Amino acid sequence: MAEPLPDLIEEFVTDGMGDDPASILTALSGQDTVYIASLLESLPLERRLVVWEGIPRDRKLSVLVEMRSDPREILIDATPHNEWASIFADIDAEDLLELLDSLPTRLVDVAYEALDSQERKYFREATQFPDEQVGHWVSHELLVLPANAKVKEGLRLLRRDIPQHCDSIYLVNRSGQFTALVKIHRLFAAQEHSSLISMAEENVTMLVGTDESTAASLQVQRSGLSSLPVVDESNKLIGRLDIASASELMNEFYERQVMASAGMDEDEDLFSPVAKSARNRALWLGINLLTAFLASWFIGLFEATLQQVVALAVLMPVVASMGGIAGSQTLTLIVRGLALGQVTPANLRALMMKELKVGGLNGVIWALVIGIVAYFWFADALLGMVICLAILFNIVAAALAGVFVPFILDRLKIDPALSGSVILTTVTDIVGFVAFLGLGTLFLL
Amino acid sequence: MAEPLPDLIEEFVTDGMGDDPASILTALSGQDTVYIASLLESLPLERRLVVWEGIPRDRKLSVLVEMRSDPREILIDATPHNEWASIFADIDAEDLLELLDSLPTRLVDVAYEALDSQERKYFREATQFPDEQVGHWVSHELLVLPANAKVKEGLRLLRRDIPQHCDSIYLVNRSGQFTALVKIHRLFAAQEHSSLISMAEENVTMLVGTDESTAASLQVQRSGLSSLPVVDESNKLIGRLDIASASELMNEFYERQVMASAGMDEDEDLFSPVAKSARNRALWLGINLLTAFLASWFIGLFEATLQQVVALAVLMPVVASMGGIAGSQTLTLIVRGLALGQVTPANLRALMMKELKVGGLNGVIWALVIGIVAYFWFADALLGMVICLAILFNIVAAALAGVFVPFILDRLKIDPALSGSVILTTVTDIVGFVAFLGLGTLFLL
Numbered sequence: 018m019a020e021p022l023p024d025l026i027e028e029f030v031t032d033g034m035g036d037d038p039a040s041i042l043t044a045l046s047g048q049d050t051v052y053i054a055s056l057l058e059s060l061p062l063e064r065r066l067v068v069w070e071g072i073p074r075d076r077k078l079s080v081l082v083e084m085r086s087d088p089r090e091i092l093i094d095a096t097p098h099n100e101w102a103s104i105f106a107d108i109d110a111e112d113l114l115e116l117l118d119s120l121p122t123r124l125v126d127v128a129y130e131a132l133d134s135q136e137r138k139y140f141r142e143a144t145q146f147p148d149e150q151v152g153h154w155v156s157h158e159l160l161v162l163p164a165n166a167k168v169k170e171g172l173r174l175l176r177r178d179i180p181q182h183c184d185s186i187y188l189v190n191r192s193g194q195f196t197a198l199v200k201i202h203r204l205f206a207a208q209e210h211s212s213l214i215s216m217a218e219e220n221v222t223m224l225v226g227t228d229e230s231t232a233a234s235l236q237v238q239r240s241g242l243s244s245l246p247v248v249d250e251s252n253k254l255i256g257r258l259d260i261a262s263a264s265e266l267m268n269e270f271y272e273r274q275v276m277a278s279a280g281m282d283e284d285e286d287l288f289s290p291v292a293k294s295a296r297n298r299a300l301w302l303g304i305n306l307l308t309a310f311l312a313s314w315f316i317g318l319f320e321a322t323l324q325q326v327v328a329l330a331v332l333m334p335v336v337a338s339m340g341g342i343a344g345s346q347t348l349t350l351i352v353r354g355l356a357l358g359q360v361t362p363a364n365l366r367a368l369m370m371k372e373l374k375v376g377g378l379n380g381v382i383w384a385l386v387i388g389i390v391a392y393f394w395f396a397d398a399l400l401g402m403v404i405c406l407a408i409l410f411n412i413v414a415a416a417l418a419g420v421f422v423p424f425i426l427d428r429l430k431i432d433p434a435l436s437g438s439v440i441l442t443t444v445t446d447i448v449g450f451v452a453f454l455g456l457g458t459l460f461l462l
Numbered sequence: 463m464a465e466p467l468p469d470l471i472e473e474f475v476t477d478g479m480g481d482d483p484a485s486i487l488t489a490l491s492g493q494d495t496v497y498i499a500s501l502l503e504s505l506p507l508e509r510r511l512v513v514w515e516g517i518p519r520d521r522k523l524s525v526l527v528e529m530r531s532d533p534r535e536i537l538i539d540a541t542p543h544n545e546w547a548s549i550f551a552d553i554d555a556e557d558l559l560e561l562l563d564s565l566p567t568r569l570v571d572v573a574y575e576a577l578d579s580q581e582r583k584y585f586r587e588a589t590q591f592p593d594e595q596v597g598h599w600v601s602h603e604l605l606v607l608p609a610n611a612k613v614k615e616g617l618r619l620l621r622r623d624i625p626q627h628c629d630s631i632y633l634v635n636r637s638g639q640f641t642a643l644v645k646i647h648r649l650f651a652a653q654e655h656s657s658l659i660s661m662a663e664e665n666v667t668m669l670v671g672t673d674e675s676t677a678a679s680l681q682v683q684r685s686g687l688s689s690l691p692v693v694d695e696s697n698k699l700i701g702r703l704d705i706a707s708a709s710e711l712m713n714e715f716y717e718r719q720v721m722a723s724a725g726m727d728e729d730e731d732l733f734s735p736v737a738k739s740a741r742n743r744a745l746w747l748g749i750n751l752l753t754a755f756l757a758s759w760f761i762g763l764f765e766a767t768l769q770q771v772v773a774l775a776v777l778m779p780v781v782a783s784m785g786g787i788a789g790s791q792t793l794t795l796i797v798r799g800l801a802l803g804q805v806t807p808a809n810l811r812a813l814m815m816k817e818l819k820v821g822g823l824n825g826v827i828w829a830l831v832i833g834i835v836a837y838f839w840f841a842d843a844l845l846g847m848v849i850c851l852a853i854l855f856n857i858v859a860a861a862l863a864g865v866f867v868p869f870i871l872d873r874l875k876i877d878p879a880l881s882g883s884v885i886l887t888t889v890t891d892i893v894g895f896v897a898f899l900g901l902g903t904l905f906l907l
Contacts, residue, residue: 022802022803022804023803023806023808026804026806026808026809027806027807027808030808030809030812031808049684051684055802055803055804058804059799059804059805059806059809060809061809061812061816172650175647175650175651176650176651179645179647181686182686182688182705184629184688200624201647202620202624202646204650205617205620205621205649206620206621238706238709238710238713239494239496239706241626241627241706243627243629243688260627260688260705260706260709261683261684261686261705263709264683264705264708264709264712265683267709267712267713268683268712268716271713271716271717271719271720272716272798274716274720275716275719275720275723275794275797275798276794276795276798278720278723278790278794279787279790279791279793279794279795280787280791281791281794281795285795287795287799287804287805287809287813288812288813288816289816291816291819291820291823292823294816294820295820295823295824295827298788298791298820298824299824299827299828301787301791302784302787302788302824302828303828305783305784305787306780306783306784306828306831306832308783309779309780309783309784310780310835312779312783313776313777313779313780316775316776316779317776320772320773320776323768323772323775323776324769324772327765327768327769327775328765330761330768330772330775330778331758331761331762331765331768332758333775333778333779334754334757334758334761334778334779334782334891334895335751335754335755335757335758337779338750338751338753338754338757339747339750339751339754342724342725342746342747342750343743343747345724346724346725346726346743346746348724349720349721349723349724349726350721350724350726350730350732352720353717353720353721354504354732357467357500358467358468358500359467359471359500359503359504359732360504360732361468361471361472361504362472363468363471363472363475363476364471364475364504364505364506364732367475367506367733368732368733371506371733371736371739374736375736375739375740375743378736378737378740379740379743379744379747382740382744383744383747383748383751386751387751390755446779450779
């Protein structure tokens with residue numbers, strides 16, 4: 018059984034295991050590839066390279082395939098050129114597709130040379146689809162028979178090695194078009210001479226190579242089958258998407274959403290080199306700096322007011338923060354709905370009305386609370402009224418922005434999980450500061 | 463094939479379909495249960511209830527099982543009491559477990575009465591595990607044989623109905639302990655009189671009922687098998703976790719992370735009643751208000767400074783925002799690492815060093831940029847120096863907080879995805895304001 022990951026990490030970081038290749042080999046020999054990949058991602062750079070060297074060459078390919086791109090690239094860069102021929106000895110098209118973005122061109126060539134002609138064809142076919150489409154991720158390990166095949170032929174096929182997560186035989190016609198799917202366990206109860214097609218499943222979903230890969234993965238997860246057939250635009254069978262690949266694609270989709278909220282991508286390395294990590298994150302800091310300066314510029318318009326009523330400066334963060342939080346709640350809900358196909362032009366108006374009401378209700382309640390606190394804090398009823406109105410106004414604006422910002426970004430094919438929160442908080446900051454300082458100028462001077 | 467969800471939504475919202483039960487029935491009859499569940503979640507409350515009434519009673523249970531708790535509860539509340547006997551007619555333990563949190567006690571009793579004695583036993587066993595443990599989610603549809611069974615007996619078993627996502631026969635000894643796993647497709651090539659155990663898989667991972675359900679789900683997704691056996695503490699087989707359930711648990715885990723970042727949970731309803739939604743979100747707004755007031759209180763300590771140097775008030779949001787963004791990048795990376803078991807006490811120190819260096823590098827760069835902008839904007843070199851130092855200080859503090867806040871929360875068994883960002887931004891706001899206004903008081907007065 019697999020040793021829990023944290024123990025493995027401790028062994029390799031703290032206990033100094035891995036200083037000699039023999040001990041690394043022993044410690045890792047019983048471990049799943051997935052755990053070794055995860056261990057490598059969890060090790061500081063120096064240790065990571067030492068352990069990588071200790072991994073036998075015939076396991077290195079499968080370990081690389083399981084890793085995230087950023088930590089993987091560190092290992093690829095550190096591997097001597099003369100090792101690659103043996104690492105790539107058993108590579109297939111799927112492995113190469115998985116590594117494609119991480120390999121320098123000259124190594125892609127080495128790997129491509131190692132493929133046999135069939136795998137080269139699969140590789141070329143897959144790269145015709147971009148990686149957001151399911152055609153890119155298709156598996157070619159299939160059980161296929163002609164549409165008129167008998168149970169006997171099915172049984173002969175099943176005596177051979179069965180691919181992982183393959184619970185069905187696919188039937189195709191003479192043009193190679195997908196016709197039907199027969200679950201292999203049906204053959205246990207079948208007569209040798211009956212036709213396979215007579216025991217086919219009904220209502221099987223076919224995926225098309227150009228289908229968006231997240232939507233296709235969800236369909237596989239919900240199908241009750243181990244994989245769904247993938248066809249081209251003329252219904253020709255090109256492969257299948259199995260539930261393990263579908264789950265990996267879904268996990269990556271969700272990780273991308275989580276990481277995007279902080280302006281990073283799912284391949285970010287826990288221990289990436291400092292310069293690289295700083296560069297990756299600098300862009301996001303820069304964009305946010307621009308929006309922060311924009312907000313400051315708006316505050317600057319009210320310098321005279323701030324000079325006279327310094328309480329406004331003290332309370333500014335409260336107005337901005339409440340708008341930002343309220344807006345990001347709406348935003349998060351809508352971004353999820355968009356990703357799942359549940360938010361559409363048809364129900365947008367109803368959603369906006371509901372969010373406006375929720376915003377209005379919470380706006381009134383918290384505006385009153387904050388108004389009263391401000392009144393007692395600064396002993397100034399007018400100040401209380403000003404902040405009360407500003408909060409109400411900002412929370413309602415936040416609800417509107419929370420619905421429309423992600424919706425419009427989605428229409429423009431910009432990922433709302435990535436850009437939504439920056440734009441939203443820019444809106445709520447500016448609306449909040451202008452409302453608060455504007456009302457302050459009107460009533461408090 | 464299933465109609466894409468957005469079209470379905472449009473049909474039911476805009477085109478006014480669903481005003482009479484017959485048209486609902488027709489429109490939904492060819493649809494998968496999953497799509498109907500998702501459609502209901504996407505409909506405004508009034509339409510949702512109309513469509514729900516039009517769904518045939520014998521499909522209602524499976525639709526409810528596929529829905530999120532919050533939208534589901536709306537439908538449960540609206541269903542007349544006399545319908546439940548027929549809705550629950552075919553309920554099993556797994557359905558009831560899925561619905562458990564959404565049903566009022568009296569309906570749990572009705573459903574429990576509808577279970578046969580075997581399913582009641584399963585239900586009671588499962589509820590002994592909390593829902594964070596895999597024992598709660600175990601499936602009891604198994605292919606089980608005694609450890610000394612022959613292929614012949616296996617074949618007899620396989621002629622019956624095979625459960626979904628079940629690719630193996632589990633062998634147990636006389637005490638019911640799990641002994642081995644045989645893939646069913648091996649039986650196609652086997653002799654009738656050979657023993658099953660001779661063709662068992664090696665190194666099969668057994669899950670224990672008390673295993674954390676996310677970790678267990680990941681193990682199933684990575685196992686290459688359609689399901690893994692689940693045993694109790696004495697290795698007695700209690701069921702299995704299949705890859706479809708594992709994927710659902712993983713999807714829920716990730717959704718929880720995404721929603722938690724805005725203080726909501728994954729069951730939040732797109733169209734929940736306004737009062738309920740406002741209440742759900744009010745707590746989060748309240749907590750954030752407290753932290754915003756805390757930040758304001760610290761600003762208030764520098765009222766005299768702000769009155770004299772109003773530029774400080776104008777630039778305050780820049781200092782707070784840069785710290786918040788830098789910190790949330792580190793936080794997001796660490797929260798993911800904690801969730802995947804990749805961040806442990808063993809590599810924490812190395813992580814902190816790396817994040818400090820990244821923070822230091824980005825801190826220096828952006829501090830200089832901001833310092834120069836501030837210098838030109840306000841024609842004040844000292845102000846430029848003050849904000850430069852404050853930014854550098856805050857970004858480094860943000861890196862530290864981004865590592866330690868989630869790590870400590872995790873040790874305290876508090877979900878860092880939920881509370882991490884509030885605590886982090888409180889730290890960066892306060893550090894930022896105090897550093898900036900404090901340095902301003904020292905150098906600018």
